[in-house]
Amino acid sequence: MKFFIDTANLEDIIKANKIGVLSGVTTNPSLVAKEGVKFEDRIEEICQSVPEVESVSAEVTPDAVTAKEMIAQAEELIKINGGDDKITIKLPMTIDGLEACRYLSKKGVKTNVTLIFTVNQALLAARAGATYVSPFSGRLDDISEDGVQLVSKIAELFRVHQLDAQIIAASVRHPDHVTRVALVGAHIANIPYSVIDQLSKHPLTDEGLEKFATDWKKSI
Numbered sequence: 529m530k531f532f533i534d535t536a537n538l539e540d541i542i543k544a545n546k547i548g549v550l551s552g553v554t555t556n557p558s559l560v561a562k563e564g565v566k567f568e569d570r571i572e573e574i575c576q577s578v579p580e581v582e583s584v585s586a587e588v589t590p591d592a593v594t595a596k597e598m599i600a601q602a603e604e605l606i607k608i609n610g611g612d613d614k615i616t617i618k619l620p621m622t623i624d625g626l627e628a629c630r631y632l633s634k635k636g637v638k639t640n641v642t643l644i645f646t647v648n649q650a651l652l653a654a655r656a657g658a659t660y661v662s663p664f665s666g667r668l669d670d671i672s673e674d675g676v677q678l679v680s681k682i683a684e685l686f687r688v689h690q691l692d693a694q695i696i697a698a699s700v701r702h703p704d705h706v707t708r709v710a711l712v713g714a715h716i717a718n719i720p721y722s723v724i725d726q727l728s729k730h731p732l733t734d735e736g737l738e739k740f741a742t743d744w745k746k747s748i
């Protein structure tokens with residue numbers, strides 16, 4: 529399983545990339561708004577800061593509601609950073625979003641269909657040509673449903689029907705979530721920097737380091 533970082537914060541993106549675990553970046557309107565920056569500028573800055581990643585998701589804005597409006601925005605977004613092929617157009621899971629997905633994928637543009645909460649939505653997105661589908665597992669857990677089970681079912685369905693779309697387990701909130709979505713077959717976990725940081729930690733690692741440091745002082 530690969531890691532995408534879910535943020536529009538440049539510092540966090542650069543920190544995650546430095547440790548060599550980053551395959552992509554996803555943003556959404558809420559994450560960009562939090563940074564108080566111009567959307568297109570930040571997408572370009574991200575592409576330039578982490579040129580080695582496979583995908584940088586740029587979401588069509590909420591005022592693009594029809595397929596035509598989404599496609600018009602996508603056509604501008606893909607020009608960012610000189611037509612960089614890592615720019616992935618993030619589209620909402622709606623009938624218009626699917627129509628835009630089909631159009632863009634036929635043109636060879638990478639797409640990420642977002643806000644997926646059912647297996648059938650994932651199936652539709654994959655059939656519409658999505659490069660990535662994003663089930664929001666954490667948000668299902670938030671309402672006492674089983675988000676990991678959704679990822680597991682989508683993975684099984686894609687295996688049975690040999691569908692190529694990659695599953696991005698999105699809104700992943702904690703390390704156990706990461707392990708579980710990896711084990712059920714998510715291709716990618718989409719996580720904030722705070723979760724990447726948590727993944728590197730264990731109390732016994734800290735305790736072991738302290739003991740080595742104490743013992744080392746005694747020996748010199």
Ligand code: E4P
Nearest residue numbers: 534554555556662667698699
């Ligand atoms: C997915 O692409 C979204 O940006 C993200 O994972 C949503 O996470 P949240 O539920 O923590 O807002």
